[in-house]
Every structure is written in structure tokens, then in C-alpha cells.
Amino acid sequence: MHTMALCMFMLVSSRLGSLNALEKCRYGRLWRRYGVAGRLPGADQLGRVAARLPARDVRRQLKKVYHTLKRRKALRPASHENLFALVVDGHESSASYRRCCKDCLTRRINKNTPQERIQYYHRLVMGVLVCKRFTLLLDAEMQLKGEDEVCAAERLLGRLLQEYPRAFDLVVADGLYARAPFFKTVRAAGKHVIAVLKDEGRELARDVLGLCTTLTPRSLNTETTKRQVWDIEQLTSWPQAGMPVRVVRSLETTVVKRQNGGKPEARTTQWMWVTTIPARQLPTEPLLDIGHSRWCIENNAFNELVTYWHADHVYKHDVNAILVFWLMTMLAYNVFHAFFFFNIKPPLQNRLGKYRVAACVRADLLMMDVPARLRSP
């Protein structure tokens, strides 16, 4: 089982993208170092093992990376308020009209039309710790049949609170999570929550927008963005939450240049967050930074995992195998980023960039020697 786990880890860290590609690399130097050169398991065997490998074994390794970094004081909060934020978000890892398994989620496309079809998909929720120099991927949970994303996120959060009780102070999430049960779960654990507030007919949002017409906003401009901000506490127009909440609204204007050499154009976007954390604990400006940090899970985590780490590749269509490979990829991502940010000096980091360093690591992993029997005399 150890060899299998090693192979899976090598597969995702070398970003090969398929089990068959791994089979072709059985004479790599690194395999010899681990004593498995030339006798790597086949693609089918690896897939079968991934379907049976307990996800908790990979999660344990993720936890070890966290504790190692923590012990070496490598993890610093991104905000000046010394608060660690955990970003929780969902991701659809695969979708197909033809391939399905017994655990596939389903949805109807082109509903009630002659073209109506059933699509099969898998979705997972990931928890990411936002740190000063990088994002650490902590854990993931599959969304199961009959439940929605927030339900899976609550299960993930329950485990994170148990396994990483002091790792984070705040949970940051998108508009889907602005629900009373989620807020109550987070508060019951002694943490605070920040969620995007959408203004789609919610009484709370309507109240805030009404109040904003009577209150003077603060200007909290950055180098590139003009921000008009309202920060309102003790709002009671969301009684289901069971506690007064705070809402921060920011109108952000940025000058963007139109494509094809067009004139610069000012674009304004509205942001609103609903939160349980009081202003004395987290003032307006850092709250805006943390609120926007939710995008780091999109930009730094999901995008990179999918684009460069082949995280969405279905190595084996089985819900446990999908989760195990995803967790393995998270582990490889964390180890690589810890190496890049803490073992390579900053000038060299800038000169080489992550992708050239990754290419060097990959080359080292896959460096092939020609087996003796194939060498020319």
C-alpha cells in the first residue's frame, strides 16, 4: 500500500496527467531510490487501490505538512490583525453525459425541452488557509447524493474544527453560505464568519441599501481603486441568524483600459459582506482585504490545481478514488509551495518562477536511464 501511495503521489507531483503515462516512467532515478524501479504497479492496479485507499491516510499527511510549517513558524496570517482566515468553496471536478458511477450527482440540462439530457458530475468542497505568502490547502470533502454544497462544507468544517482547532479564527465563503445554520455552526465553535451578501431580494440586503442612502460612506482608497465603504453593525433584519450581524458594503471603482487600444474606462462594482465579527476585533479595511481574499481560493488554488496539476483529471471514475487523487494533489501542491517559498531564496524565486522550478522537479522525478538490457553493446 505504501508503494501505491508513493506512486500516486509521484503521479500528481510530476503532473503526468494519466496513469498510463506513469507506467512509461518505471526506470526513473527516483524510483530506484525508493527501491521500486522497474516494478511499478500498472494503471489498472493503481486505479483500484485509489478506490479503496482510506482518505484519512492522505488527510493525515496533509496535517503533518501543516504542523511542520507551523512548528517552523512559516505560517503567518495575511491580515495585520493576527487573524487566520479559512476560505471554504465548492468546485465541480468532473462532468459527463456518458460516464457515470453509482455516486454521481445528476442534473437536467435543457429542462422541459426536447433536448433535455441528464448530466453526471462530481463536486467537492475545499478548505484553504490564507497565509501571508501562500495558501495552504487543508482538506476537501465530496458532495454526496441528496445534499447540497453547504451540507458537504458543514461536514468538512466539523472535521477541520476537530483536526485544526486553533488553525483559523475566521471562515470566509461566498453568497451560498450566507445561511443561518452555517453561521450558527461557525459561531458555536467560537469562530467568526464572513460571507458574501447578495442583494437578491433579501430583507437584510434591502435594509442595508436603504441605510446607505442616509449614511455618509468612508473613502478607503487603494493605489488602483477608489472605494466608498459603509460599515453597519448590530443589524437585526436577519432574525434567523439568531444574532445581530454586521454588513460591510464597498463600491469599488477601477479605471480599466478597453481592449484594442480603446479609451480608459471607469468601472464600478459593488461588494457586500455579512459577518459576525465586530469592528473592534476586525476594522473595516482589513475586513475588505479578507473578504476579497476569498478569490485566492479561485485564483491560487482551484485555477492552479486544475490548469497545472491536472487535478480535475478522472484517473479512476470512483468517488473515493476522485477524492484520494484530489487530496494527493493538494498534498503535492503544499509540499511544492513550501519548498518554493521557504527553501528558495526570494531573488531566485522571482528569477525562476514557480513553473520553471516545477519543470526542474518534474525532470528530476522522471529522469530516465536506459535499462541495461536495452543499451547498445
Ligand SMILES: [Zn+2]
Ligand atoms: Zn461518478
